[in-house]
Amino acid sequence: MDMEAKCGYCGVQAKLKCAGCQQTYYCNPDHQKKHWRAKHKQECAKPYELARNDEIGRHCLANKAILKDTVLFTETPLVIGPKWNLDEYEQRSTIVPCVGCFADCNLGLFYCELCRWPACKPDCPGLINRSLHSLECGILRFGHPPKPGDDPETFFDYYRYDALLVLKCLAMQICNPSSFDQIINLESHYDARKNTRYYADTDERIVSYLFRNFLDPLQSLERKEDKVVLKVCDRKTLHMISGILEVNAMVIPLSNGREICGLYPLGCMLEHNCMPNSFYTFDCSKGMKLTFKAGRDIQKGEHLTTTYTHSLWGTQLRREHLKTNKYFVCKCERCTDPTELGTFLSSLRCMGVESEPCGGFQLPINPLSDTSDWKCNQCPVQVTHDQVNFIMSKIGEEVDYVMGRKSSIKEFEDLIYKLENFLHPNHFHLQTLKHSLIQMYGHFPGHRLNELSDAVLVSKLQMCRDMMSIIDVLDPDSFRLTLYAGVVLLEQQAALVELSKRQKPSTVSQQQYDLSEALQCLVRAKTILQNEMGTIQGKKLMEQIERALENVGEQTGNA
Ligand SMILES: C[S@@+](CC[C@H](N)C(=O)[O-])C[C@H]1O[C@@H](n2cnc3c(N)ncnc32)[C@H](O)[C@@H]1O
Numbered sequence: 001m002d003m004e005a006k007c008g009y010c011g012v013q014a015k016l017k018c019a020g021c022q023q024t025y026y027c028n029p030d031h032q033k034k035h036w037r038a039k040h041k042q043e044c045a046k047p048y049e050l051a052r053n054d055e056i057g058r059h060c061l062a063n064k065a066i067l068k069d070t071v072l073f074t075e076t077p078l079v080i081g082p083k084w085n086l087d088e089y090e091q092r093s094t095i096v097p098c099v100g101c102f103a104d105c106n107l108g109l110f111y112c113e114l115c116r117w118p119a120c121k122p123d124c125p126g127l128i129n130r131s132l133h134s135l136e137c138g139i140l141r142f143g144h145p146p147k148p149g150d151d152p153e154t155f156f157d158y159y160r161y162d163a164l165l166v167l168k169c170l171a172m173q174i175c176n177p178s179s180f181d182q183i184i185n186l187e188s189h190y191d192a193r194k195n196t197r198y199y200a201d202t203d204e205r206i207v208s209y210l211f212r213n214f215l216d217p218l219q220s221l222e223r224k225e226d227k228v229v230l231k232v233c234d235r236k237t238l239h240m241i242s243g244i245l246e247v248n249a250m251v252i253p254l255s256n257g258r259e260i261c262g263l264y265p266l267g268c269m270l271e272h273n274c275m276p277n278s279f280y281t282f283d284c285s286k287g288m289k290l291t292f293k294a295g296r297d298i299q300k301g302e303h304l305t306t307t308y309t310h311s312l313w314g315t316q317l318r319r320e321h322l323k324t325n326k327y328f329v330c331k332c333e334r335c336t337d338p339t340e341l342g343t344f345l346s347s348l349r350c351m352g353v354e355s356e357p358c359g360g361f362q363l364p365i366n367p368l369s370d371t372s373d374w375k376c377n378q379c380p381v382q383v384t385h386d387q388v389n390f391i392m393s394k395i396g397e398e399v400d401y402v403m404g405r406k407s408s409i410k411e412f413e414d415l416i417y418k419l420e421n422f423l424h425p426n427h428f429h430l431q432t433l434k435h436s437l438i439q440m441y442g443h444f445p446g447h448r449l450n451e452l453s454d455a456v457l458v459s460k461l462q463m464c465r466d467m468m469s470i471i472d473v474l475d476p477d478s479f480r481l482t483l484y485a486g487v488v489l490l491e492q493q494a495a496l497v498e499l500s501k502r503q504k505p506s507t508v509s510q511q512q513y514d515l516s517e518a519l520q521c522l523v524r525a526k527t528i529l530q531n532e533m534g535t536i537q538g539k540k541l542m543e544q545i546e547r548a549l550e551n552v553g554e555q556t557g558n559a
Contacts, residue, residue: 004130004131005017005025005076006025007025007026007027007028007031008024008025008026008031008035008040009026009027009031009032009034009035009038010027010031012027013027014026014027015027016028016029016032018032018040018044024040024043024044046063046072046073047062047063047064047066047070047072048060048061048062048063048066048072048073048304049061049063050269056271056303056328057187058187058269059269059270059271059303059304060072060266060269060270060271060303060304061301061302061303061304062298062299062300062301062302062303062304063300064300065297065298065299065300066294066297066298067294067297068294068295068296068297068477069293069294070293070294071291071292071293072278072292072293072294072304073266073291073292074289074290074291074292075264075265075266075267075289075290076287076288076289076290077262077263077264077287077288077290078172078179078182078183078262078263078264078265079131079135079165079168079169079172079179079183079262079263080131080132080165080252080260080261080262080263080288081164081165081168081260081261081262082097082102082161082162082164082165082260082261083161083162083165083251083259083260083261084162084163084165084166084242084245084246084249084261085162085246086161086162090161091156091160091161091162092156094106094107094108095107096118096159096161097161097258097260098118098119098120098124098126099112099115099117099118099119099126099127099132099133099137099164100112100119100120100124100125100126100127100129100132100133101120101124101125101126101132102126102254102256102258102260103120103124103256104120104256104258105118105119105120106118107155107159108148108155110122112124112127112133112137114127114137114141115137115138115140115141115143115145116140116143116145117133117137117140117145117159118159119133130175131287134175135168135171135172135174135175136164136167136168136171138171138174138229139167139171139214139215139218139230140167140214142213142214142215142217142218142221143158143213143214143217144213145158145159146158158213160205160206160209162205162206163205163206163209163210165245165249165261166206166210166238166241166242166245167210167214169183169241169244169245169263170230170232170233170237170238170241171230173230173231173232174229174230180232182265183241183244183263184232184237184240184241184244186244186247186248186263186265186268187243187244187247187248188239188240188241188242188243188244188247189243189246189247189326189327190236190239190240190243192327193239193243193246193327194239196324198246198325199239202239202242203235203239206238206242207235207238207239207242210238211235211238215230215233218230218233219233244263245261245263246325246326247268247325247326247327248263248268249261249262249263249268250262250263250264250267250268250280250290252282252284252288253282253534253535253536253537254284255284255534255535255536256536257536262288262290264290266292267280267290267292270292270304270305270306271303271304271305271306272305272306272307272308272309272322272326272328272330273303273305273306273307273330273332274307274309274311274315274318274330274332274333274334274335275332275333275334275341275474276295276305276306276307276480277294277295277296277298277302277304277305278292278293278294278295278298278304278305278306279292279293279295279306279479279480279531280292280293280306281293281531281532281534282534283534284534292304292306293479293531295477295479295480296476296477296479307480308321308322308325308326309321309322311474311475311480311481312345312428312431312432312474312481312484313428314340314345314346314427314428315334315335315340315345315346315364315367316346316364316370316392317346317428318330318335319335319370320370323370329368331368334474335367335368336367336368337367338363338364338365338367339363340474341473341474342473343426343470343473343474344361344363344424344426344427345424345426345427345428345431345470345474346364346427346428347361347362347363347423347424347426347427348361348362348374348383348388348391348422348423348424348427349361349362349421349422349423349424350362350376350377350378350379350381351381352376352379352381353379353381358376358378358379358381359378360376360377360378360379361376361377361378361424362374362375362376362377362381362383362388363375363376363377364385364388365382370385371385372385373385374388391422395419395422395423395429396429398415398419399415399419399429399432399433402415402433403432403433403436406436406440409437409440409441409444409447412433412436412437412440413437415433416430416433416434416437419433425466426466426470431467431470434463434466434467435467435484435487435488437460437463438460438463438464438467438487438488438491439487439491441456441457441460441491441495442460442491442494442495442498449494449495449498450498452498454499454502457495457498457499457502458495458499460491460495461492461495461496461499461513464488464489464491464492464495465492467488468485468488468489468492471484471485471488478524478527478528479528479531482528482529482531482532482538483529483532483535483537483538483541485525485528486525486528486529486532486538486541486545487541489521489522489524489525490521490522490525490541490544490545490548492517492518492521493517493518493519493521493522493525493548493552494548496513496514496515496517496518496521497515497518497548497551497552497555499512499513500513500514500515500518515552515555515556516556518552519549519552519553519556522545522548522549522552523549525541525545526542526545526546526549529541529542529545
């Protein structure tokens with residue numbers, strides 16, 4: 001997990017950065033010159049440039065045509081640390097990330113001997129790594145950690161992992177002032193955040209906490225000894241850093257299943273689009289190196305785009321998330337289209353006049369307005385946005401409840417049956433439930449594949465095919481919804497294999513369930529999962545796909 005740069009020419013530790021690409025380091029100017037002549041002249045010719053406009057701020061512009069799968073850039077993070085946005089459950093977990101290496105460890109077992117923050121073992125190498133725990137350890141030593149036997153609440157209150165990354169960013173000014181300057185110059189939306197609930201939460205949970213426990217004692221020592229350790233250390237700066245993390249931090253999935261966050265100076269310059277043209281992966285074995293690639297062919301002059309939100313949320317939910325957490329309104333092609341590119345992912349069934357459904361669907365009149373009323377695509381009925389919001393929040397609660405419990409297949413079937421009266425069959429809430437249901441059919445006790453009725457198997461297959469049709473519209477180049485699609489394709493194949501087994505020999509001549517479709521599903525899943533091989537979920541899914549391929553191969557005689 002060494003994040004220190006190596007000379008692009010000779011491989012030793014290096015600090016001098018190429019001013020062109022900002023990616024390659026050198027140990028001395030002579031090696032930079034030699035590398036330029038030998039190789040870097042070609043590499044350094046970036047296919048994009050940094051631009052700025054009033055609407056988006058800084059962004060990346062393609063300065064030549066870029067082919068699908070081209071590596072746009074790779075970069076190491078300025079800083080990494082535990083997730084800054086923990087939910088209430090995560091804030092009170094006794095399994096916490098080691099401050100040295102982020103491995104899971106138990107609160108109260110081993111500690112960093114200097115600051116007494118939890119570690120996986122007392123001699124974890126990350127504890128003395130300058131880019132990892134050493135960054136903040138000296139400041140954390142000012143705290144007074146709880147002792148064994150203290151009320152468990154005092155542990156949760158003292159070890160606030162969501163404040164750690166903010167502190168790490170602040171501490172960068174001690175060991176790496178130029179990286180600190182880069183961080184502090186990222187967009188924080190400080191003014192827009194100021195009157196939000198997030199600002200109030202941050203003020204209590206992070207800013208006051210850090211001052212109370214660590215920064216006030218540090219500053220009083222600074223005054224006593226007439227010495228300055230942290231030149232910049234005030235509440236506004238901590239709020240700015242919190243805003244910078246909210247707007248720019250990227251979530252890095254580790255191979256142990258845990259998620260951490262990192263700031264990537266170039267990676268965070270890509271603007272948002274709900275139908276982006278680029279995607280990224282992390283290499284956790286190489287200092288959390290980020291690689292951005294073109295997800296499709298990109299024309300000269302196009303902006304390089306990524307997505308800051310969930311692709312399978314409906315337009316209102318995506319736009320709400322972007323407005324609340326990223327402080328802008330999205331006006332992309334998908335957001336502008338009331339049908340969401342013909343998927344009807346957010347559409348409601350029209351209840352018609354006097355509860356006589358007309359068979360049409362309600363769509364927002366102006367999807368770019370938060371207060372737009374909705375109208376039917378078949379009859380004159382309109383509903384207000386308040387009515388839509390009310391229905392959607394009730395449905396959202398029911399879906400969250402059932403998804404949280406994942407208790408029984410019947411519960412899912414009943415809710416889907418009920419919601420199909422109100423929502424378009426493609427509605428994202430139904431897709432969420434169906435994505436879980438296809439994984440329950442065939443896997444839950446009493447519902448193994450060979451135990452499912454023909455009708456249930458046919459319904460599983462249909463759900464998978466429908467889901468793939470939606471995915472093909474929302475991710476036509478298969479680079480974003482890859483894990484999601486991989487699961488659907490695996491389940492589609494499982495249903496096909498079981499149905500084809502049950503097919504009577506007399507019907508073979510007019511085969512309905514053809515193993516070649518099962519094989520196509522697996523081959524496609526294997527291809528689209530290539531970019532997920534850095535994640536534990538991707539690897540596990542690939543193993544299942546390989547096993548299924550062997551099985552289908554044996555049955556078709558292609559083993
Ligand atoms: C991760 S930063 C991107 C870099 C930023 N533009 C800058 O100048 O530092 C995200 C911010 O960029 C802006 N942004 C990104 N995508 C946008 C879009 N599609 N429309 C408008 N603003 C966008 C918003 O201000 C958002 O909060």
